[in-house]
Amino acid sequence: MPDLKISTDFEGGSVEALDCRDPGAIRLALKPDGRSPDLQWFHFRLHGAKGRDCRITFENSDRLARLAGRDEIPDCWTGYRPVASHDGAEWLRVGADYRDGIFSIVDRPLHDSVDYAYFAPYPLARHRALVDRARRSPRVAHDVLGLTPDGHPIDRLTFGRAGQGRRRLWIMARQHPSETMGGWFLEGLVDRLLDPADPVAAGLREAAVIHIVPTANPDGCARGHTRTNALGMNLNRAWADPAATDAPEVAAIRDAMEAEGVDFCLDVHGDEELPYNFLGGPLEIPSRNEGLRRRFVDFMRGLEAASPDYVRRHPYPGGAPEAADLRMAWNWIAERFGCLTVLLEMPFKDQIDVPDARYGWSPQRSARLGRAMLDPIAAALPGLR
Structure with a gap:
């Protein structure tokens, strides 16, 4: 043998x-x-x-x-x-x-x-192919927000052009490199935005400017890290004070947000323990208010209507914290810009509501959820401010 x-x-x-x-x-x-x-x-x-x-x-x-x-x-x-x-x-x-x-x-x-x-990898070569595919479209602008310590670009794709009355949307994934379902999710979402025949995508491109950072932590992805960048920093614990010496990726994204403004942000993650998709909203930030809570509930309802892979009835384990951790992106962004922010957690395990013994929660289902996510985003546009 x-x-x-x-x-x-x-x-x-x-x-x-x-x-x-x-x-x-x-x-x-x-x-x-x-x-x-x-x-x-x-x-x-x-x-x-x-x-x-x-x-x-x-x-x-x-x-x-x-x-x-x-x-x-x-x-x-x-x-x-x-x-x-x-x-x-x-x-x-x-x-x-x-x-x-x-x-x-x-x-x-x-x-x-x-x-x-642990989950199907999403290689940087596939990330680059997605960026190249988007760059070839006249509907997309591409730029690099900065370079990581290992020299990787922090790519941003922008759909639509800023203008009076246009909402400023931000979507990002893979602050934690092991959460590879985020890459598959963003691929599905971006491919739908690129579709010239999709009326929801066309409406979003016309009514908003959409900034997408598909891979926020390319160094960690390349190195095979679980949660940190090349400097050992958990990027989703760096938003309150992202020193360029340990979290240059967050500093670069934050600077771009300050320059462009934010009316909505979706931060895409994976959860190792929960066997279902979960959404978190800005419900515990210091400036929380009834308007934000209502907009988040409407967003949850919209995703539930758009995808069978999201069910609202699953509560967050342990209940909501007494106070939001402002080191986390979705909380810090909501507090800084007074806007709706949404945390998406997808499972590493099988999806308990619609199980699949052969594939479990998979790249294909992550991408389908990414495509479906455009529907609640589009529905939320009129009420974002």
Whole structure:
């Protein structure tokens, strides 16, 4: 039988191989984000295991921190199954085992080389292809808000032109690089905005100027980080004071928002524990008011009508916090600009309301939700101010 090998020498690769001599007892460890203790993302390639029963155990999978107020819901590994692909195109859910706090992948590969990942990767090459596709359209302007510490551009796509009465919309994803569903979501949304025959997209392009930052943390994406940039900073905890020395990505996006103004912002994320799509609004910021609450409720209703993959009845675990954390983008932006902001969290697990045993929550469903998101955004336009 061929020797087993584990490799991670590719974009987004992340895992530490401890022992891969026995296919039934492969031992791995999740890797922290460089100088940060954050860890959860994994993406690795297993060679030489075709037709062999494999158990791949993450020996430090019991060390993951949980957010406050979530003790009553299952942790990230409960009910979760990882994804695998032999061609990088189709990602299928595979078997898993979780006992005594330790998580294992259980699979019998059908190919000599198989990739396993926490969620289907969204490579920077695909991001660049999306940007190039948009740049070719006369409906889109492209610029670079700044460069990251590793030299990656922070791309912005702008639909529509600023003018009197036009609402200023901002949409961004992948502050946390492991939340790759955000890339797939933005691809679906951008492709619909590019469609010249779509009346909703045409109306938005005419009535608003839409600024889109598809990949806010390209360094973390390339390095295979879970939540941080190249400097070890969690960007979604840097908005209140984004020093260029540790969060230049946030500083660049904030400067652009200050220059252009903001009437609405959608910040796209993924949640490791929740088995459903969840929306958060600016309901706890210091300047909260009834108008903001009403506009957010209307937005939730609009998305529920537009997509079967969003159901309003799921509450946030632990209930709303007493006060908003203004280090987070959606809270800081709402407070600074007095506007409606929406946090979208998509699941790493299967979607509990419309489950799919083969794919779970997937790139395709993320993209479809991105396309559907234009409907509640369009409906919200008249009441944004």
